Amino acid sequence: MTGTAEAADSVPAATLHGHAVTIQRTEYGIPHISAGNYGDLGYGYGYAFAQDNFCELADRVLTLRGERSRYFGPDALNDDALGETADNLSSDTYFQGIRQAGTVRRLVAQPAPYGPTAQVKQMVDGYVAGVNRYLGDTGVAGLPDPTCRGKAWVGPITASDIWTGILDLDQVAGTSGVKKFVGDAAPPTAAGAAVSIGSALGSVSTPTGPAPGGVPALPTSAGGLGSNGWALGRDATSAHDAMVLGNPHLPWLGNARLYQVQLTIPGVMDVSGVSIYGTPVVVLGHTQNLAWTQTTSYASHAEFYRLTLAPGDPTSYLVDGKKVAMAKRTVRVSVLGADGKQKTVTRTLYDSRYGPVLGYGWDAGSALSIRDANAENIRSMNEWLAMDSAQSLGQLRAVQRTYQGMPWTYTTAADAGGSVYFTDSSIVPDLTDAQLTRCTLPADAGPPALDGSTRACDWGDDPTALEPGVYGPAHAPALTRSDYVANSNNDPALANPSAPLTGYPAVYGTTTQLFPRPQLGLRMIADRLTGADGLGKPGFTLASLQATTLGDRDLSGEFGRDDAVAMCRAHPVLTASDGKQIDVRAACDALAAWDLHGGATSRGAVLWAAFFDPLLETTNGAWARVPFDPAHPLTTPSGVNGDNPRVRTALADAVESLAAQGLPPDVATGEAYRWAGVPLHGCTDDSGCFNVLTAQPTSGTAGGLDPSPANYAAGSTFIMAVELTPAGPRTRTVLTYSESTNPKSPHYADQTALFSKKQWVTERFTPAEIKAAPGLQTTVLRR
Template structure:
């Protein structure tokens, strides 16, 4: 057994040595190890955002690695340990099944192979990023959780393997999604807008990036940064652990992502026979490989767990819980190692031609991509590595299909040209709020019938997405300030539709609870603001009327239809029953919140660490664009589970305008002054200026790190 202490000794022995003199005068001026990566400097602004200036591209990656370790070292190292499929070895039995899933799918081995397939420049970049993490750790080991130090040192292979694990085996084919519930969403949600010059008063294109991922620190936590090197100046955000921007902009263009429903894997239900399986009428033997992993025991010793991994013609084989169904899993894109390269090339492009060249690489396995540029172009792309099938729809291919026939075995994927996309529509805008592609602009220009049924469901389209379309349809033109105001709209589309119906249905009802509720709802402006006194009651009624996270349409008089996509669902199927639900909601609201008219922000709190401020925004499925998914009540309040994480709003004028916010702050490290320091902005519905020009950065420097 190699002890934690021995692991640390090895880590320290292999980290870079030598330090430079800090050039900063801030309270926490930093210095990083001298390296062979070209040198550079990190300017830390007053919100803890690193502005990295590298003399070479690799030097910029080095600085970005250092910065990520500085702001999120604990979760960063834990994620890399998990992606190595050594989490059980480091932290115990609870990670054993996860490690076995990754090893069974050959993730660590493929991560190494992918690293070797990178260009020499990208390998140098990955090595530099890892070296930056290692250098921070060497200089600041006492600031890292002892549990995660054993993951050190990192190499470029670790960075590539983590990207592979995150993209292909968390977003696309997580063990929970493949083995337990195909409807599992590991990816969260997002909003995205791009507006053409024809719809803005300035005549400049504008972009909104607005992902809605979990607030709890982990693999989906965002890192904001500004990366500068020769030929590269990118501002934006990415998930901690990734060395490139997934949401970024430069002086000429910008792009963002939203989660789509891309079916990038297929499960095949096998028919077992004599230790093998049936395929095209013949008994076929499994190919097998002996694999193992280690599990740390309570006494610190390591137990080796060996297993035989079976492979069918489709891919690796797994038994579903209960043992009655055995599936083979085929994941698209395992032969496409360029996801990091594509994102980097997207950020380094400066016009539509360069950006589309990057898109055509088709290395990013899922996500809608929304784009705007200084030339006035805008784009919505339903992006992903999508298998080609001869038949079937989303419902069919999201569940295990017959694995005993070659008829279901796909061998090709769709090209860039075959994917749904809208470029420069007459409407002057594109949008996505995790809805299918069909309402990416309005009036609608994409016809579901023009694409295979497995590309995306026709609907229903969420009321959040409908509100998104409505906000952008208002006009005819708006300023950047109005663009920002639209993004902060807290009005519930569901309340707009249903409260007048409820009021009418309750006419003449003398029940005091009903009268109180109706008066409260009539006085409410349908916005989930901190001082709203009707918002909690309506939310509670809506959860009863439309269960399953406000998606069940059984109680609406008219269900959603693509022929009337912005006015449905609507109406009360049974008005009397809806009023009875209001009576239930009064009792439940009092039970949950202590009063039927409690101000929304008293119980809905933006809380990170010791910072707690009144909350606002609400559940997207009630038609609120400013999305906050609230956790259940605990200790007299509730806090966000997800929603409103990174926000960037850009106008491609001269000079460039850029506003943004990292809701939970720039750092997740214990004791950081930048954990939760941006919550007051979130509470007030404000954004901060994103400092891009060096002179503006210098004017707001908190610390400096030279390397």
């Protein structure tokens, strides 16, 4: 099949040849795809993914092409789940700027390792052809998903679409996270006020999306992106086999979802795990002898620079006293007006020597720009595909040294030899500790930024790095052990508290104070290694790893519930933030009876999160009865200081908030949180729950996780527990929201029901295991 004509920034697809691809679907619709080469494998993957999620991909492609305003108008929000959500016009301006600059074409044209390897190109081109084959087989009018059936914005995709999505994914911790500020940037007027979105739109209505005056923040420092990752070595397991737990926490809606798949080229590659929607490689999973997972790195992957503007010229800035003009690019966006007619909105994008200039805080004297360590990175695909064939930690490290493409995640891994490994191999700016101290300007009302007026604050040039400006592998924190390494989005220092990591640059993060979730994770490992958790003899088994993962312990409740109950017993009426007097006696009873877990039937976890989470975020540690002690990072801070007026107010606010939503103080977790009607379990990141569940609880039959863009929902997504035995991998998995976004699909919520009951899928990895699957469905595609 051939698609529609591609835009100037498109990447031509490779010539296709006729070969057979086999797709075998086992329980819960999990596809096992086998082919004789990378192009055919990508073809089968694209076809299978489109069967389950074509509409989600088509919607994402509309964003990546910068065409949302054309069909949905400028005001609505884009579909971005990983980066910063933006109004359609700002999003379209941003992506049209990328296309006009030819960024994707230029990056793809580079020789490997800077650009994609031949195998990666074949996977992407095959994937595109497979998606388009599916669309050709069904037709737009015949798509089974009513979400996009018959829509004018649906059509074939291109390789350029996929590569643009990969670039956007790699820049999530940087430019992608502030695209709304890039898209609406404009210099101040003569009167000194920044140009508003409304004036740039002319006759088109002003967007009602996120306010452009909000403070830009990179998403790795905020909620939404998280994970738990453990690698358990031969000294931590009962059978002395290595194990890996993968438990990414990501949004349940949009382009951040994960898709479970097995990809096989006999004799070349055999990998099982998950991909991020729109990418044809496994990013988290296992081969025969190696397993790995990834968690969000808390290193810096981008830096804001404060520009000192040239007097009288707001589009020029000073560097070492010399005037430098900003680069400008005019972008035209087609917009559906309120009258139903298409209009063209023209905007100008601005770049400094550091990168894009933002619309935030641009006045007559200064402006903010961002330099992204991943600005030139699509090497992630090379690295992930090479990892998909690796069989040992040595091979994994070699892959990381070769491609240096991990964009913003830690890697936690184990091999069949029983060793475990943790590293932050992600792309990190080459900034010395002295530079960070000297160059970081006062934050004032904006984000922390480096001094952009002097080259003394430029990034260095590490000779071991593939590209200038970033650190090479020798500087990355790394730890190899035979007991365990773990990370739950804490800085690298305490990957194993018995062997703290030191001596690496501060830009990677050196904080040893833990938030409750990583603190709980390390406690859970310690309890299992001593047998103190009640799950049997010391040491991990696959069963005890599963039970530990879904135990739904709430750490802040364990160390603070009794203090909170004592406070509300002593003060049965508390004053809320709005001045109202709130009777908290029923809430006090609910907390006293709470089982300190986030189980579906647990009553108290929802109330506790509404009470405790704001304390963690707003009181700067003053909520704790026992403050943080660096000598005891696993047990402090602890307790709840009921004498603090803010703590008392927080409980009154929590009770008032739940009542406003029609929820009683003792509402059960599974009553407040449902997906497609299925009751869920888990609790919040801030409260210290390992199995994270984050949403706005609501009354009614849908619950706070009702699958709608209006309801933000995130938490445990794909959970993998794998044991690398001499006979091969033994793996248990569950994809919490299931394989398909099509509400008419039998695989829309089937694994969700499994997750609700804390049950798992026994993975089928070998040909014999796959063949034995009841109800096995086999499709053979010929190209």
